[in-house]
Amino acid sequence: CSNFQKLLKSNDVDLKYKAALEYYEKGDYYRANQLLEQVMPLMTGREEAEKARFYYANTHYQQREYMLSAFQFRTFYETYPRSEMAEEAMFLQAKSLYNDSPDFEQDQTSTVTAMESIQEFLVRYPNSQFAAEANKMFDTLSAKLDLKSFESARLYYKLRYYKSAVVAFTNFLRENPSSPYSEEASYLRVDAQYRFALESVPDKQQERFIEAVDYYQAFIDQYPDSRFLRSAEQVYANTQSELEKIKKTNPSNS
């Protein structure tokens, strides 16, 4: 039975607290965490309580238990808003959520929460030493959300549901006009509309090809030097020749 086990069972708050700090300094966050968890409720109102709470939150953070550390850092800066460590606590709370945010392919509820926290932090401490990092984190997360909506729109294109792809790309372009993926979305919308028209019933084809031309023009206006230019031009040329074919077979329609 180790010293640590004895400490865990002891009823001496001060001894436990002292040991917890030692473990913390040594980097043994697991043991520090165990001890702090026990003594914290009994230390409320004492001078050391502030430090204990911050350390407790940080032991979770260091052990990559980000859900817990986010919660504990939040409790810290809500309890001690005037503390010198409040700023760091708030930043670490946001960073915990940032670290906890999953890949773009999974549910992004925690990403949104993380972004809210970062914003809250930046409003509260605009001149913080952590501001640059916080801004960077925010950009990473927002790019992740962009990628998610772009990929889910592109999924319909991949699945060859071209009509759905056009609707999804249009939604994407409306909601994320300045996204790094807008250019590709804009090009893919032209291509999806062209393919959709191609597999449509003859009655609807002309109308739909014309819409593809509209999308092409929107694309070329916005991204005149696009890396998709060549491919887009090819689609445009194909669209024109299709429209010409329609005109020939049904001259009354034009």
Place this chain on the structure above:
Amino acid sequence: SQVLNNQAQSNSIDYAQPQRYRIGGIEFTGVKFLDPTSLTAVSGLKVGDEITVPGEDISRAVQKLWDQGILGDVDVYVTRIEGNQIFLNFDLKERPRLSRFEFKGINKSQQDALREKINLIRGKVVTDAVLNQTRAAIRKYYAEKSYLNAKINIVQRPDSLLPNSVVLNIDIDRGDKVKISEIIFEGNEAFSDKKLRRQLKKTKEKRFYKIFTSSKFQRSEYENDKQLLLDFYNSEGYRDAIIVSDSVYNVSPDRLGVRIVLDEGNRYYYRNITWNGNYLYEDDYLTRVLGINKGDVYNKQELDKRLNYNPTGIDVSALYQNDGYLFFNIDPVEVTVDGDSIDIEMRVSEGPQATISKVTVTGNTKTSDHVVLREIRTLPGQKYSREDLIRSRNELANLGYFDPETIGLNPMPNPEEGTVDINYTVSERPNDQISLSGGWGGPIGAVGTVGLTLNNFSTRKLLKLSEWRPLPSGDGQRLSLNVQANGRYYQSYSFSFTEPWLGGRKRNALTASVFKTVRREPRADIDRRLNVDGGALSLGRTLQWPDNFFQLSHTLSYNRYTLRNYPLFGTAFQNGVSNNISFNTTLARVSIDNPTFPRRGSNISLAMNLTPPYSLFSDKRNNFEFVEFNKWMLDASFFMNLAGNLVLNTRAHFGFLNNYSSKTSIGPFERFRLGGNGLGGANIFVGTDYIGLRGYDDESVINNPDPTLLNTGGIAYNKFVTEARYLISPNPGATIYGLAFLEAGNSFGSYDRYNPFKLYRSGGVGVRIFMAAFGLLGFDYGWRFDDVPGRPEMKRGQFHFMIGQQIR
């Protein structure tokens, strides 16, 4: 409390005119154990701060101090004001803090349950309010368990270890359970007391013969039951029925009585139903869909069901909503009430057709978006359809990654643009299976099994270590590894991998599998062994025609049997290699709504399994070197929801094995063995179809003229099953259902004896447990009705244990 004027103070604070001050000093009085510095930190105030007095800053400080839960009272005074400097004094009252609490008089499990319910936090002060809350929580807990007379005594005593702390001893005497001895109705003429008592679902009388009925009295359930009683009256046309009064009284210390006084009112009937505002469908057609005729008993609930949502058939809303009319609205208005007759006018507003704009998924914390989205049938740009929505729900449930009972469908209409966004909410459930088992394998001794099935694997993330949590998952691929061995005599290894959407464009499922089996004859004087190795490659896809429930799959498989002194097929072929190359095509239509406990839908499949017809091209006649057969299987299974959680499953299964040329005989491969649990037992041999028939010994049922051939298996079989299933626990972690079955089947040794009406019958009951981590486990008791010739020793009633989902 914020008391800013005290007697000692000369300059008063004007509440009408708040002023800005700078804090000149903060002091805490009345504290013995607490530290003023940390209290200042908690209060959020600092010397030098600018605050408004009176104002929010002080209120907030008081609130913060309170929130710590360590104080009994907080008063704030202004000690003096010097210029714009204000000096504050916080007068605090300390209360003892809770260091521990203990229960007495109840057992451990109840203590644990209570600990969850009561809100006692160590380190917080103990006030009268805290004690009262604790008492109330305990009383409520016991009241729910029908201990209405529980006595609770809480004793405080100082903790010797910590200063200013107390230990609470909570002494509980829960007393006797109080049950309902009588339920009395008054004022009921149309229905008997007995019928009305039946409507109260959770409030029941105690009777010695009602072993399974709980006769506890629970207030919330009772309120609910009163509503159910009124619902019952309403559904019978008594739409004015009310409960005039009701009382609960003591009959004896542990018995309660309930009296309910009713006023039934009149019974009403429908007279004329008219439609207004409908342009898409005729009045007559809508009336037919509604299915309510003149003279029917008035029932508001049923009317709503037929208008809005009818789980068992079509309703008026579905008619519109399946065609995109999401903004459709119908309002049944009682235009005239004449005596006992009611005229109803249906005010219909059809609205525009809604187009789906965005489709999103939330809650997929493990599964990738595209795996979910590709299953969903509501696509952007399409017309909204409720049918598609429900179909999508079923598809998601069938994936097996999510808890089927909590899949949420949230259409969010946007009437200005005529569009609708649809959000699906899912909650992941664990569905990887690990099996580790040991068993007795008959003559070869102990057999150990290690198995691992990952149902939502991702090979794409295999190289990204950050995505391993704990395994790369989320792409819907299936990986299965299984090793079974007893050391020297028996070893079996198998591996399979499935990608359900090969190429990511279409539902083309690719499965590759390989296996290897080594079997040695134990305790033989010469080396006798059999190796069976093989592999299979299969490609399956969903068809769009005749409808998109159809699936077609092709499998190419190769099995090689290597024999050394092993009389697998009698003495004619003991040494050498036997090759079995076959091609299987299966056409299936699957429309069940839930894979673990289907309630409706069907599963029909026709399978054809062919080897090349060697004998038609060559005269080679070693029947074993290249195995030759063709085999046809038909399976049909239908599910019907009879009521609530009761489902009827009817199944029919047929199988036929043929040769190509009449000159050859049908070999020993791919035969049918009928009887028992259908698992194949210890001597499972690749290339045999083990089919269950409960109530009979394993592999015992065969119709063969030659008694020496009883163990060879049949070349044709049929089996019919009707099974009533009742869902006991829908919990996705452990879905449990009970069943009662009647089944009949036979397998035939030759075609001239084939007779579909000659069957061996049995009946019985059983239970199935589906646990996400283990798969499906089953336990059945079957009773056979017929005797199998040549098996006089067979027991009439048999227990069967089953593992895994059984198709046949």
